[in-house]
Amino acid sequence: MAWDIPFAELRSLLGERFLTTQAARAEHSRDESHFTPVLPDAVAWPESTAEVSAIVKICAAHGCPVVPWGVGSSLEGHVLAVKGGVTLNMNRMNRVLAVHAEDMDVVVQPGCTREALNTELRATGLFFPIDPGANASLGGMAATRASGTTAVRYGTMKDNILALEVVLSDGRVIRTGSRAKKSSTGYDLTRLFIGSEGTLGIITELTLKLHGQPEAVSSAVVDFPDIGSAISAVITTIQAAIPMARIEFVDETAIRAFNAYEKTTYPERPHLFLEFHGSPSGVAEQAELAGEIMTAMGGSDFRHAATTEARNQLWKMRHNALFAAKSTKPGCIVLTTDVCVPISRLAEAVLETRADIDASPLTGPMVGHVGDGNFHCCLLLDPDDPRDKEAALDLAHRMAERALRLGGTVSGEHGVGMGKKKYLEEEHGAAWEVMGLIKQALDPQNLMNPGKLVKEG
Amino acid sequence: MAWDIPFAELRSLLGERFLTTQAARAEHSRDESHFTPVLPDAVAWPESTAEVSAIVKICAAHGCPVVPWGVGSSLEGHVLAVKGGVTLNMNRMNRVLAVHAEDMDVVVQPGCTREALNTELRATGLFFPIDPGANASLGGMAATRASGTTAVRYGTMKDNILALEVVLSDGRVIRTGSRAKKSSTGYDLTRLFIGSEGTLGIITELTLKLHGQPEAVSSAVVDFPDIGSAISAVITTIQAAIPMARIEFVDETAIRAFNAYEKTTYPERPHLFLEFHGSPSGVAEQAELAGEIMTAMGGSDFRHAATTEARNQLWKMRHNALFAAKSTKPGCIVLTTDVCVPISRLAEAVLETRADIDASPLTGPMVGHVGDGNFHCCLLLDPDDPRDKEAALDLAHRMAERALRLGGTVSGEHGVGMGKKKYLEEEHGAAWEVMGLIKQALDPQNLMNPGKLVKEG
Structure with missing residues (x-):
């Protein structure tokens, strides 16, 4: 280690919320990826932005790395403390700080999960749509630019965050925007931190856009004779500008796994799982148009999930694919x-x-x-x-x-972490060097989740 | 001047596309703002990314500022060469390079205007929705993070650009994304350059998202007894999640100006100008819901613009407000x-x-x-x-x-330029310093549109 862990200072700041036990370290040594676990040197549980700032200041003075942690559901090794240091478990900063129903926005702490937020919002008629499957923390979802099943309709995290509060590598606290719907005043720091995977700073507060709970929701499944026709149906549906809320491909192998795991009896063929949001007549119209396209492409009749329970069951099954x-x-x-x-x-x-x-x-x-x-x-x-x-x-x-x-990207939503870093030079060319310049400018000591995303000097 | 203008080198590169005449300089000395004109030292008309890169390299070697120029429709002095240097008029780089109708995207050069693009797209069934009023260049619209009348439905420039090509301050050319709809691989450089007002690099190519031309379009005007009730109607309409394509407020003074200028006979009261996009039944449903809200708030009956001509006339009038x-x-x-x-x-x-x-x-x-x-x-x-x-x-x-x-921003869409720079410290606090760090990292000589947006060292 080129640095020493400031145990005494952090313990005096955080008391029992700073642990160096083997159990605490092991619990924070892995995510949902295939990477070999790596133990951080210590784990801290901050309870406020001021504490995060104080921790970062202490760590910066000692050259000690800092790795933010949500729920550990990342898939590319994002939260592994590969250079050691202190992991910041954000789950005590999990409050919904303010619901502005009239502006359709909400202010949350980063440890709040998407399901907890939507439970809190239930009575407002509003919801936060981004759904990566896992009940991830909203801070983690911002850090990886998460999306999921509903992004086709509602966009990704980058489209649903108005502003962030971030603790920088020197402990300074910044706010990256306001609650206004749009702004043309300066560089888009909100979008810069979204997807930065903890390498530029630690997100300590998020202002999120909310959407009205749709008046009507309808889900359906449809199967196809082969993958090609299922995908052609998707392409045609999207090109027809039908505002799909969800359009999920599930291949034959996945269907077999669902049937075995969930005791369902879906035909063992490629499927699309669909959802429509809108007014009752809008949903009916969308479903009819989509149905015509699917049929023309060789799809079966829609099998509708008639009740809310059947619909929840369908998406639970989809989310349990892993x-x-x-x-x-x-x-x-x-x-x-x-x-x-x-x-x-x-x-x-x-x-x-x-x-x-x-x-x-x-x-x-x-x-x-x-x-x-x-x-x-x-x-x-x-x-x-x-x-x-x-x-x-x-x-x-x-x-x-x-x-x-094929002109695409090596990750649509899981992120870079450790697994995809090796492709960034090929994908971005000289733009990857620009990312390095920004990292260098904002984190000159390379203490913020080091080893991830950018090339190391 | 702390630098010398590399006249000979630029003339040898560009021939008659490099001018130092008074007429050329005067033509590029002002935008649509109230600021006193400032003459650049010279004007260049590049025809390719390679030429922009070569110009920037030559200028960088001489410490000479470079100011990109679209059509000069900016409103806060963005394109004024306040530190002298060479203005790059991008209007010879105005081609539509590729239309990918199947992916609903298009690749354009920065000098292409939004109207020229939509003319080119007419037969495809697709369109580019962002409409700031002026027939601005798409490069300029990206640089100022423009939006306009349709942003309420389609978002702003930040929501409708997939990728950019940018020439950096040292002449390097980078690409900031792919044609994939979403990506989680690294810092969002696309969004960083959108709204950067030429201070971080020169946009030389844009990949834009397109939208399907709506099957049905319906416009209407409605008037109100006072401003308060008009605005209340807007708030309620937005909160009801009616997907308005346009919802424009026009006050009594503006209506009087329209009536005089356009020989119309609108009641001299605050108005809302509305537009609905969707399927025929969807548009009818939206208009009915919006109408109910407007009536409840004291609005008059909708006066529909029945024909395409009447609709175009309405929006032309709105755009001619100035x-x-x-x-x-x-x-x-x-x-x-x-x-x-x-x-x-x-x-x-x-x-x-x-x-x-x-x-x-x-x-x-x-x-x-x-x-x-x-x-x-x-x-x-x-x-x-x-x-x-x-x-x-x-x-x-x-x-x-x-x-x-009131928790907002000093510019929703016009940008910072010279006019709003004085508010950035108050609006962004320490985040403005972070913008300065990024500027410093990407343009250490401060040659890219200097004097705008960031604090000077």
Whole structure:
């Protein structure tokens, strides 16, 4: 270590909310990725922006790295303290600070999860739509520029954050915007911190845009004879500008896993899971138009989820794809990866990836937020067989290279973390160097989640 | 001058596309703002990214400022070469490079105007919605994070740009994204350059999102007994989540100017100008819901613009507000300014501003993109009477301070330029210093549109 951990100062600041126990460190040594766990040197639980600022100041004085932590649901090793240092578990900063129903915005602390927020909002008629599947912390979702099933309609985190409060690497606290809907006064620091994965500062407060709970919601599933026709149906639906709230691709392998895990009896064919939001007549009109397109592309009749319970069941099942996949191969671990391509290249990207997995020794269900051109595969591997891991990494590598070849990006929503850093030079060219210049300007000591996202000096 | 203009090198690069004539310099000495013209030392007309890069490299070697220029429609002195140097007129880089109808995106050069783009797109069924009124260049619109009448539905420039190509201060060329709809791979440089007003680099190519031309469009006007009830109607409409395509406030003074300039006979009362986009039934439903709200708030019946011609006439009139205002006071000049506040504070902001103007010696119609909480006033002043200018600047100052007091921003869409720079410390606090750090990192010589947006070292 080139630095010393300021144990005494942090303990005196935080008392029992600063731990160096093996248990606390182990609990913060991994996320949902396949990376080997790495123990931070200590874990701190701040309760206020002032405490985060004080911790960062102390750490900065000692050259000690600081790694923010939400719920640990990241998928590319974002929260692993690969250079040691102090992990800041933000889950005591989990309050909803202000609901401005009349302005359709809300101010939250970063440890608040998306489900907790929506529970708190229930009576207001408003909701926060971004849904990455996991019940992630909103700070973590901002830090990774998360999106998920509803992004096709409501956008990603970058479209749904009005302003942030951030503690910089020297402990200074800044606010990056106001509650006004738009502004042309200066560099867009809000968007700069969204997706910065803790490398430029620690998000301590978020002002989020809310949306009206739709008057009517309707969900349906439809199956197709093959992947190509399912994807063609998606492309045509999006091009027809039907304002889909969700349009999710679920391949045959994933359907088999769902049927086994959830005891459902879906036909073992590629599916689309759909949702429509709007007025009752608007929803009916959207569903009719989408239905006509799906039928023309060889899809089955819509099977509607008639009740709220059936609808919740459908999306719960979709969100449990990872667990369903895992259950098909007892003892396995999962390497999950995502890419995003222009929608005109989606069929190629999905078909080539499916063929590539089929030609490998591995099983890998594919699911995707296909309205955005974004899809995932969950590769199941035996943790004790190094050949499996190698095969999985090879597949993920070819998937990333394929996305770049097709004019896309190596991650639509999971982020860079440790797993995708090796592609950033290829994806961004000289723009990656510019990211490095910004990192250097804002964190000259390289203490904010070091080892992630940017090239190291 | 601390630098020398590399006349010979630039002339040898550009031939007759590099001019130092008084006429060329005078033509590029002003925008639509009230600022005293400032002559650049020379004007260059590049025709390619490679030429922009070469120009910037030559200028950088001589420490010579570079100021990008679109059509000169900026409103806060953005394009004035206040430190001298070379102005880059981008209007020879005005091509539409590629239309990807299947992906609903388009690649354009920065000198292409929004109207030229939409003319080119007419046959595709797609359009680019952002409409700041002026037929601005798309590069300029990106640089100022422009928005306008349709932002309430389609967002601002920040929501409608997928990627940029930018020439940095050392002549390096970067690309800030791909054609994928979303990405989580690294800092959002696209959004960093949007709104950077030429201070971080020169935009040489834009990849824009397109939208489907709405199947049905319907416009209407409605008048109200007073400003308060008009604004209340806006707030309620937005809170009811009616997806308004346009909802424009036009005050009594502006209506009087329209009636005089356009020979119309609108009742001399505050108005809302509305537009609905969607399917025929969707548009009818939206109009009905909005109508009910407006009536409940004291509005008149909708007077629909029945034909495409009538609709175009309505929006042309709205866009000509500046000229209509000018015509009411022969020989006057106009100081136009905008602010944006959370919509719950909009009534206060507008009413206080109206009262403030009424108590001044000046006339000033007010119009606004009120669905976003954004409004403008056009203050008419006698250029030969310094008291008028002083009164106008005082009013604009109080409007800015009022916006900040109400939790808003000193500009919703016009930008910083020279006019609003003095408010950035108050609006952004320490975040303004962070903007300065980024400027310093990307443009260490301070050659890219110097004197604008950031604090000077």
